[in-house]
Amino acid sequence: MKPEEYASMLAKAPRDGWVALSEDESRVVGSGATMEEAVCAASKQGEQEPVLVKTPKEWGQHVL
């Protein structure tokens, strides 16, 4: 997956929550307000080893 495609995939995912990606990080397999919800949603999709991303309220430039 190209970097731009990866960013586009995340841009379409729910914000201000947790997103679970497939183990190869090629698709969104779950999401939720909490990490537990996202992991549970991924499990229902058959993904036992999701990669988790915390999505911000707004994407863009951040100073951490």
Added chain:
Amino acid sequence: MRLNYRAYPADEASKTAFHEDVVWWPVVPVRLVDQRVQVKTKSFHAIVDSGSSVCLFHADFLKIFNMKLTDGIKGSLGGIGKAMGIPVYYHDIHILVGVDWKIGVRAGFSEDLSVAGILGRTGFFDAFHLTFDHSGHPPVLEMKRTEHKVVH
């Protein structure tokens, strides 16, 4: 270990100002492991941030370990803005980097963190030699372990 920076969505201002459709971040796939090395979290992206004095993680991870957030050492986390700091609680955990690098750190946990994790100077930068190379596209993060802080 050499890792390309990851591309994250850019906002309209970023696209206009920097003519980039994405924002590049140096992230490392990690897992957290409890003190007894019995439970580990799912893999997640943590941002390598030399501007952070400590390692920080979202409080949701503590639930995996059945650890109570407020049992940690209470502190406050400030940023560059004028806003008041967010509450943070320090706990001792292990960070699993890749498949075979495990480091013990005292890390801050907060419910108000907008990202999953931040790998800061104390605990992470003293465990690895880190090189941030922005001369290419995409930028590259290179990590080499130091011997004294890595726990196996």
